Amino acid sequence: MVLIIFSSLDTLEMDMSFLTNIFDAIYDGLKIVDKEGHFVFINRAAERNMEIKREEWIGRHITELLPNSVLLDALKGTPQVHRHNFALNKNFIVHASPLRINGEIVGAVSTHKDDNEIERLKVSFDSLNQYVHFLQNELHRAKVLPPEMKDYIVSKDSPLVNELTKLSKVAPTDIPVLIRGESGVGKELIAKNTHALSHRMGKPYVTINCAAIPEALLESELFGYEEGSFTGAKRSGKKGKFELANGGTIFLDEIGDMSYHLQAKLLRVLQQKEIVRVGGNDMIPLDVRVIAATNRNLEEMMANGEFREDLFYRLNGISLNIPPLRKRKMDIDMLITHFLKEFSYKYNRTIAISKEAQQFLLNYPLPGNVRELKSILEHGFVLAQGHEIQLADFPEATIGFEHRALEKVTILKPSENELSLLPLDSLDLAENVKKLEVSLLVKALKSSNNNKSKAIKVLGISRQSFYEKLKKYEKEIACYL
Numbered sequence: 437m438v439l440i441i442f443s444s445l446d447t448l449e450m451d452m453s454f455l456t457n458i459f460d461a462i463y464d465g466l467k468i469v470d471k472e473g474h475f476v477f478i479n480r481a482a483e484r485n486m487e488i489k490r491e492e493w494i495g496r497h498i499t500e501l502l503p504n505s506v507l508l509d510a511l512k513g514t515p516q517v518h519r520h521n522f523a524l525n526k527n528f529i530v531h532a533s534p535l536r537i538n539g540e541i542v543g544a545v546s547t548h549k550d551d552n553e554i555e556r557l558k559v560s561f562d563s564l565n566q567y568v569h570f571l572q573n574e575l576h577r578a579k580v581l582p583p584e585m586k587d588y589i590v591s592k593d594s595p596l597v598n599e600l601t602k603l604s605k606v607a608p609t610d611i612p613v614l615i616r617g618e619s620g621v622g623k624e625l626i627a628k629n630t631h632a633l634s635h636r637m638g639k640p641y642v643t644i645n646c647a648a649i650p651e652a653l654l655e656s657e658l659f660g661y662e663e664g665s666f667t668g669a670k671r672s673g674k675k676g677k678f679e680l681a682n683g684g685t686i687f688l689d690e691i692g693d694m695s696y697h698l699q700a701k702l703l704r705v706l707q708q709k710e711i712v713r714v715g716g717n718d719m720i721p722l723d724v725r726v727i728a729a730t731n732r733n734l735e736e737m738m739a740n741g742e743f744r745e746d747l748f749y750r751l752n753g754i755s756l757n758i759p760p761l762r763k764r765k766m767d768i769d770m771l772i773t774h775f776l777k778e779f780s781y782k783y784n785r786t787i788a789i790s791k792e793a794q795q796f797l798l799n800y801p802l803p804g805n806v807r808e809l810k811s812i813l814e815h816g817f818v819l820a821q822g823h824e825i826q827l828a829d830f831p832e833a834t835i836g837f838e839h840r841a842l843e844k845v846t847i848l849k850p851s852e853n854e855l856s857l858l859p860l861d862s863l864d865l866a867e868n869v870k871k872l873e874v875s876l877l878v879k880a881l882k883s884s885n886n887n888k889s890k891a892i893k894v895l896g897i898s899r900q901s902f903y904e905k906l907k908k909y910e911k912e913i914a915c916y917l
Contacts, residue, residue, distance in 0.1 A: 464547045469507050471542050473498045485550040486524055506532040510544035526550055596764055599756050600626070606754045607633035614751050615729040617758030618901065620805030623729040624689060626756065630727060631685040640684035644677045647693035655698055661714035678711050678722055685725045691751065692732030692743065703747045726751065733899035740889055761805045768798055768809070775810050779817045787817055789825045796827055800834065873905060874912045
C-alpha cells in the first residue's frame, strides 16, 4: 500500500492530473472529501459502479448526495471498516478514514466495492471454502483408509470403510470375493479395484451381468461355443467370458439371478478350474479369480431352494457387505463435494449447492444410492441458473417423492387391526415413511399368507431390502400379524 501525504489540499489540487492517473488505476471505488465534506475527487471505478458522472459531484456536499455516508463519521475522526451501506439503490461495502496533516483532520477518503463485486467475492469464497472442505475430507479419508484405496473410495469413517479395509489383505490373494449390497452402492467399482490391487493387475478383467442376459444365451456367453453348436452360431465359434478372463479376473454381477440349472455348471467350472465350450469336447484349463456380486438375500434363496448352497460357499470366500447410502448419511456431504468438483472439471464452471438442496439430499432416501445421488447432482449442475444448485434444479421425479409418499398414505385405510398412519396434516416425513412401510409390509404378508417370496414379488423390492425392513420393523410388524 502506498501512502501519499500532501502538505495541504492546495497541493492536492495542483497535482490533480497526476493523482487522477494513479487513482483511476485502482479497481475499487474511491472518493475524497475536504474537511467541510465537499467532494474533491472521485475515481473512474466509483463513477462506474455508482453510475454517476463525477464532474456533477465534485464540489457538492456529502449530505446532499449521500446523507448516510460513512465519510461523515470519518470526518469526525472515526475510521470505518467493512461498513455495509445502501445508497443509490445498490449495496456497498465501504472503508473510510480521516485524512490528517500535522494531526489536524483536513478531509476523508473512502473506498468501496459494489454488490456485483461482493457477489463475485462470495462465489470465490464459497469455492475456496468448498475446496478446503474437500481437502479436509481427503485428509480424513487418507488417515482412515489404507493408502492403496484412498484414490477411489469416497467415504468417511463409516461401515463402508470398515468393510473395505479388508481389501488390503484380500486383494493380493486369489480368494473368491462376494460383494453384497443394493443397486447403485458401487459393487462394480469395488470389484474392479480389487482386481487393480491384486497381482493380476494388467491382465484381463472381464465383467458379465447375469441378470441382463437370457438364460438360453448365458451359458454360451460364460463358457463360449464351438462352430455349429446352434442356429446363428459363428462359423469359427466364440470364446466365453471365462476363457477371455483367463489369467485375470471375472466379475459375475447379479449372481443371485442365475438359474438353478446354470448354477450347477458354474459350480463345476469353479471346482475343476476348466471349461468345455457349448457343443465342444475339449477341456480348457482356467486360471481365473472370481468376484461375484448380488443385491439379493442368498441365504433366503438357499432356504427356498433357489440358490445352491455349495455354490454359495464356493463364491463366499470373503464377503463384503456394502451398506446403502441412507445408512451412512455422513458420506453424503463428502460425496456431494466430490461430485461437484468432478462436474466443475467436466463442464468448466464452478457451482456450489444451496443449503436447502443439500438438506433435501440428506433427508431423501436415495433408493438408487451413489449412482442416483450423482445423477441428481449432475442434473442440478447442468440446469442451475446462478452460482448455486437450487432444489428446483433437481429432477421432478426426485423432488416429488415426499408428495407421492403422502398421496399413498391416503390410500391405506386402517382395517383388520392394521397399523394406522399419521394424520395427513402431519409433516413428520420420517414417521410417515416408517408407518407407510410397516403398513405395506403387513398387507403384503397377510395377502400372501405369510409367504415371504410372494410378499417380495407383491412389494416389488429386492430380497435383501425386504429382509432388512423386516428386521428394522420387527417389533411393529409383530403387533399386527
